[in-house]
Amino acid sequence: MSADLxxxxxxxxxxVMILSYLVGDNPAFRIAVYVFVGVTAGYVAxxxxxxxxxxxxxxxxxxxxxTTRAMLAVPxxxxxxxxxxxxxxxxxxGAPAMGMLVGAASAVAIGGAIQxxxxxxxxxxxxxxxxxxxxxxxGIVNGALVLVGVITSLTYFHFSARVTADxxxxxxxxxxxxxxxxxxxxxxxxxxxxxxxxxAALTALIERLDFIGTFLGLR
Amino acid sequence: MPDWVRVARDQLVDNASVADAGxxxxxxxxxxxxxxxxxxGLSHQDQPEEEIPEWVARVIGxxxxxxxxxxxxxxxxRRIAEEAPRETAAPRQDPEIGGQEKRLxxxxxxxxxxxxxxxxxxxxxxxxVENAGNENAEINEWLRQLDATSAREQEPxxxxxxxxxxxxxxxxxxxxGVPDAPTQGLGGLGDALPDWLTESAAAxxxxxxxxxxxxxSRALQASPPSAASAGTIAAxxxxxxxxxxxxxxxxxxxxxxxxxxxxxRIDVDAVFASMHMPDWLxxxxxxxPGSSPQLPPAAQEEEPIAPADLPxxxxxxxPVESAVTPAAGGGADSRLEDRGxxxxxxxxxxxxxxxxxxxxxxxxxxxxxxxxxxHQAHAKLLEEMLAAETQPLPIQGAGQLRSQRALRWAISxxxxxxxxxxxxxxxxxxxxxxxxxxxxxxxxxxVQSIAPDAPVLAVFDYEPATVGEMEATAASLMDHLLLxxxxxxxxxxxxxxGSALAERFISGTLADRAYVRGVQYVNLxxxxxxxxxxxSFAQDPMAAAPLGAxxxxxxxxxxxxxxxxxxxFAAIIVLTESLEGGRVWIEQTAAARGASxxxxxxxxxxxxxxxxxxxxxxxxxxxxxxxxxxxxxxxxNGLPGLVRRYWDAYxxxxxxxxxxxxxxxxxxxxxxxxxxxxxxx
Numbered sequence: 001m002s003a004d005l006x007x008x009x010x011x012x013x014x015x016v017m018i019l020s021y022l023v024g025d026n027p028a029f030r031i032a033v034y035v036f037v038g039v040t041a042g043y044v045a046x047x048x049x050x051x052x053x054x055x056x057x058x059x060x061x062x063x064x065x066x067t068t069r070a071m072l073a074v075p076x077x078x079x080x081x082x083x084x085x086x087x088x089x090x091x092x093x094g095a096p097a098m099g100m101l102v103g104a105a106s107a108v109a110i111g112g113a114i115q116x117x118x119x120x121x122x123x124x125x126x127x128x129x130x131x132x133x134x135x136x137x138x139g140i141v142n143g144a145l146v147l148v149g150v151i152t153s154l155t156y157f158h159f160s161a162r163v164t165a166d167x168x169x170x171x172x173x174x175x176x177x178x179x180x181x182x183x184x185x186x187x188x189x190x191x192x193x194x195x196x197x198x199x200a201a202l203t204a205l206i207e208r209l210d211f212i213g214t215f216l217g218l219r
Numbered sequence: 220m221p222d223w224v225r226v227a228r229d230q231l232v233d234n235a236s237v238a239d240a241g242x243x244x245x246x247x248x249x250x251x252x253x254x255x256x257x258x259x260g261l262s263h264q265d266q267p268e269e270e271i272p273e274w275v276a277r278v279i280g281x282x283x284x285x286x287x288x289x290x291x292x293x294x295x296x297r298r299i300a301e302e303a304p305r306e307t308a309a310p311r312q313d314p315e316i317g318g319q320e321k322r323l324x325x326x327x328x329x330x331x332x333x334x335x336x337x338x339x340x341x342x343x344x345x346x347x348v349e350n351a352g353n354e355n356a357e358i359n360e361w362l363r364q365l366d367a368t369s370a371r372e373q374e375p376x377x378x379x380x381x382x383x384x385x386x387x388x389x390x391x392x393x394x395x396g397v398p399d400a401p402t403q404g405l406g407g408l409g410d411a412l413p414d415w416l417t418e419s420a421a422a423x424x425x426x427x428x429x430x431x432x433x434x435x436s437r438a439l440q441a442s443p444p445s446a447a448s449a450g451t452i453a454a455x456x457x458x459x460x461x462x463x464x465x466x467x468x469x470x471x472x473x474x475x476x477x478x479x480x481x482x483x484r485i486d487v488d489a490v491f492a493s494m495h496m497p498d499w500l501x502x503x504x505x506x507x508p509g510s511s512p513q514l515p516p517a518a519q520e521e522e523p524i525a526p527a528d529l530p531x532x533x534x535x536x537x538p539v540e541s542a543v544t545p546a547a548g549g550g551a552d553s554r555l556e557d558r559g560x561x562x563x564x565x566x567x568x569x570x571x572x573x574x575x576x577x578x579x580x581x582x583x584x585x586x587x588x589x590x591x592x593x594h595q596a597h598a599k600l601l602e603e604m605l606a607a608e609t610q611p612l613p614i615q616g617a618g619q620l621r622s623q624r625a626l627r628w629a630i631s632x633x634x635x636x637x638x639x640x641x642x643x644x645x646x647x648x649x650x651x652x653x654x655x656x657x658x659x660x661x662x663x664x665x666v667q668s669i670a671p672d673a674p675v676l677a678v679f680d681y682e683p684a685t686v687g688e689m690e691a692t693a694a695s696l697m698d699h700l701l702l703x704x705x706x707x708x709x710x711x712x713x714x715x716x717g718s719a720l721a722e723r724f725i726s727g728t729l730a731d732r733a734y735v736r737g738v739q740y741v742n743l744x745x746x747x748x749x750x751x752x753x754x755s756f757a758q759d760p761m762a763a764a765p766l767g768a769x770x771x772x773x774x775x776x777x778x779x780x781x782x783x784x785x786x787x788f789a790a791i792i793v794l795t796e797s798l799e800g801g802r803v804w805i806e807q808t809a810a811a812r813g814a815s816x817x818x819x820x821x822x823x824x825x826x827x828x829x830x831x832x833x834x835x836x837x838x839x840x841x842x843x844x845x846x847x848x849x850x851x852x853x854x855x856n857g858l859p860g861l862v863r864r865y866w867d868a869y870x871x872x873x874x875x876x877x878x879x880x881x882x883x884x885x886x887x888x889x890x891x892x893x894x895x896x897x898x899x900x
Contacts, residue, residue: 022631024624040716047715051744055766108751108807116806116837126834192827199844200688200796200822202872206638206865207687213643 012215015208125150152182153189257598338591534565630879637875641868649870651863655850658833662840662847663854665790666700666815673789674782675706679721680793680800685822686720688844691861693794693820694728695852696842698859701732706789708740711764713753713800718744718768728859739769741778744768750803756812757785785814796822801829805837817841845869 016030057076060068078097085094128146132139155178161171170176213219437805547654590598669675677697681689700706710721721742725734734740743764746752756763761783767773774782782788785808795801808817816839821829826843833841842848845862852862 009770019635022635023628043719044715047718047745048747050770051718051766051768052747055770085648105749108754111805112750112754113810116809117802117832120835120837121831125830177443187829190682193824196822196824196827196844197848198876199869199873200685202638202869202876203688203691203823203845203865204685205634206872207691209635209639209868210642210864213639218643219645 008215012212015212019208063204148181149185152178153185154182155179156182237554328570333819446554448619474848536564613633633879634872634875638868638872641866642873646867647863651849651853651866652846655853656843656847658830658843659847659850660840661833662820662842663699663851664695665818665839666684666696667703668816669700669704669706669789671704671706673704673706674779674787675700675708675784676788676791677702677708677710677721678712678791678793678795678804679710679724680721680804681717681796681822682714683716683720685796686723687819688822689794689796690728691865692822692842692844692848693724694859694861695848695855696818696820697724697731697792698729699851699855700792701729701734702855702858705739707780708734709743709773709779709782709788710740711743711746711756712727713746713749713803715745728861731859737776737778739778741773742768743773753803754807757808784813785811786815788815790816790818792818792820794820796825798825798828801825801832805832809837816840 014032014035017028020026021029057072057079061076064072072123078100081093082097082101083094084090084092085098125146128143130143134140134143155175158171158175158179161169163169171179210219293631556562556567561567701708708725710718710725712718712721722736725732725736725740736742744767746756746764748763752763761774765772765774773779785791791804791812792807793801793804795804801821805817805819817837818840819829819832819838820842821844823844823846826841826847829838829841829843832838842851845865849862849866850861852858857863
């Protein structure tokens, strides 16, 4: 029995076990989930050792130059302190390493978002009403939809309001109208996202059904 | 001194004088009658019974049945007569004792006939015995016990001078060490005879003649025929028991057991000296003019009765209601305990003065709340909320749950059956879309613009769960790239499983291209650090990923020859199923990408969110889902054909979803409309 056949049979069984969830929660589904979680954890650990710790930390510490070793002492120390998070008496020692991780990740994320998303997207929105694109009706409509959609969607998240004479809480009239229009755009966006999720799940189901048909020789 | 005590004493003194005159010749030298005996002649006092304590009444000869009666019962007389011959037949009968018995019998007969006694004080003591003998059961009892007295010679006797009577409280008897048996040994007289008579017998135990008498009959014979003989009758058996045996065979000198003075003074005083007398009685004795400060002769001769050292708890449990003065105990101490370990005891727990009455009246507190209307409104609202919380909610019916489960099964069955039928049948009824999305066209153009044999970086950032969609989406574009440009491919992943999925994709889906690892492509493996790792890789790829997935030096291989920076790659193709995966590579590599084109191959669910990056020009192309991959497959001449293979099923699934959603919406609309119409009706 070849390795491909074993892997194919295993994949078929696990696929059937996962699909059994359609009739409700059952032991077969749980076993399959547990197998996936266990295999994934084991594989991730192996990858972390063989592809990260050993080549990037252990081997340089053994065979590297003193400078390299001194440089690697910092991540080694921080890694060891981070492991202390799993031991309650010394969990506070992991706080510096965790703080460094959070700070570095936040700096990288914010910097990337500002330079890679915020400014480029604002500029793209402004360009949607560029005079060059307004030369055609399609350009005008597209630019108008982008502009109105962006403005109204952002207005929808403006929740400041005042108490009226009758005791009700309402936003200003213009903001209320813009928020209503923005809600329409958001609803369409959410609908598109739902369609995309359904489309992705449908494609995955089709691929699995095709695999089962192929395995059973029905195709 | 009460009048009745004074009168009784005078009468008793007179009677004793008469008795002394009759017995002086036979008795030892008499002691002059003394006025010190306060209780002498108490038997003749006529005070009301309720003024005399019970034990005093018994001391002076007043029985329960007939304290005033001095007439002995005929039945008792008959029984004594029957017992006398039998007792006189005892082998150790002393002649002197026989003579005394005869005189005593004569005196007894005389007293019975006359109903009066020459010395009424002592005789009334005997009369009390007689009255007690009215009850046949008691007489029989003491007569039987008189017979058994000789058999109990070795039994312990009460100490001398200790009154063995039931009139004295039991606890006093126990303090004195007086067992119950000697009292019973009196032939039942213990219940009727005064204690001081028994005491007088104890005082005269030194008399061998009396001691040798084995039972009550002999005691009667040994006693002088005087009024004091009544006391001897009762006392003789008590003292005779220990003297029986070998001592009885010795010649004994007959000595009168008691003189009237001893009976009147010594014994009574000894009795009262050993008892806790009421205060009024003690005061009377102490204030009697002419009374001797010394103890009575009996008390002087005998060992003084030392009060027993009782434990405190025993002392506290004594029934001392007669000894506790009203001032000490208080009027509330007479309460009878009806529960607990003190059950049946009376006045044990003294009442605490003032405990029943509160010391002070509790201060009145105002219960009026200073609540405004707003507070009351809030309180009412809170009350309504609490009431609403306590109201049970109707449990969702099991029928509805069953219907939901059935609906889920029905939808699942429809999907599986329809999609399986479409796939297994190999249907090609739904044509691929003719209108290819702009972003997909741009992606194809970007791939086609890549120089041949140029290094291309492929990022596999998706999870195994989305392999089916991602491989179908990326297959046509990557196949088009490999088929047309034969690039030197380098794969990397920010997901631990990404490198394995890349190997699967190249060796499986793109197997027709026959790309060999290390020759046409290299696997840089897992890039740790998330977005920080991506930024590090963008700045220095060789430092961020120095080794390949197999720890080989990939940067020295021919695949990455001349490639040292990110901008050295001709194109960067990111395969991701999520928005985050694509956005990280877009944001972090923007500055380091240079002239390299970036193409995003994403899942259908992430496509709409990544489309703005294409519109903004940050990426050169985007292929999202099967719809976007359809254009790439068309451009690639239908290779490898996964989109076409799935397209009918995909289209049927979309239509089925539309139908189900539409049907469900109409169904709920109808149900709501029907319910509203019913409510309106």
